[in-house]
Amino acid sequence: MNPDDPRARRTRARLKAAVLDLATRQELGSITMSALAQHAEVNRATIYLHYPDVDALVTDAMEDAVTAVARAAALCPLDAPRDRPPAPLAELFDHVAANATLYERMLGGQGSARFAARMRERLTEELTGRFATGSRPAGFEDVPADVHAAFLAGALIGVITHWVCGGRRDAAAAQSFWRLFRPLVPG
Structure with missing residues (x-):
């Protein structure tokens, strides 16, 4: 995966927005990859292509x-x-x-x-x-x-x-x- 690809940038932007939105509603420790995937409207495997865990995603966001x-x-x-x-x-x-x-x-x-x-x-x-x-x-x-x-x-x-x-x-x-x-x- 090319991180500079426009599709990859859009996906990361969606993931960042989703994790920040969820983080305003609940504790970080309770955010699951499944819930994040559902909120960002992506496949759970897609998240793992970009981030190893929620902590890495929220830090990037x-x-x-x-x-x-x-x-x-x-x-x-x-x-x-x-x-x-x-x-x-x-x-x-x-x-x-x-x-x-x-x-x-x-x-x-x-x-x-x-x-x-x-x-x-x-x-x-x-x-x-x-x-x-x-x-x-x-x-x-x-x-x-x-x-x-x-x-x-x-x-x-x-x-x-x-x-x-x-x-x-x-x-x-x-x-x-x-x-x-x-x-x-x-x-």
Whole structure:
């Protein structure tokens, strides 16, 4: 199978839409390949041509969201005032809030370990790349850039997970995270 074939791309798009739709209605662990095939209106064997399991499919389906979260986090000016979160951070939390049920399913106790790992990996990559261009706060020269980036990625994912899974989806989440994070930035 050629993954660039238009039919293969259409099938993957249908599968991604179906798994995301099902994930908003039920826990990931309860989504079966049979139910997914029925929802996507494809043969069950067709799914296996594209994805080995539901976790791989849902991770691929969320890739655009992961990229958006990673880029927003990397765009945050680390020297912004403590009393107001930077616009990219506020937009990131708005995006998560608009898709809270999906993020709760992905990051919760029965969520996708593969998705959480992919999110952490992408955030770390984006931040490491940013740090490599000189956009790293001063005062951390004694810490490798990739370790610094991994620390920040883990903190952000931890707060997002707590926010969507802990029932505290208030509008002040970005502000709360920024207040916690801002003291870690010298200046």
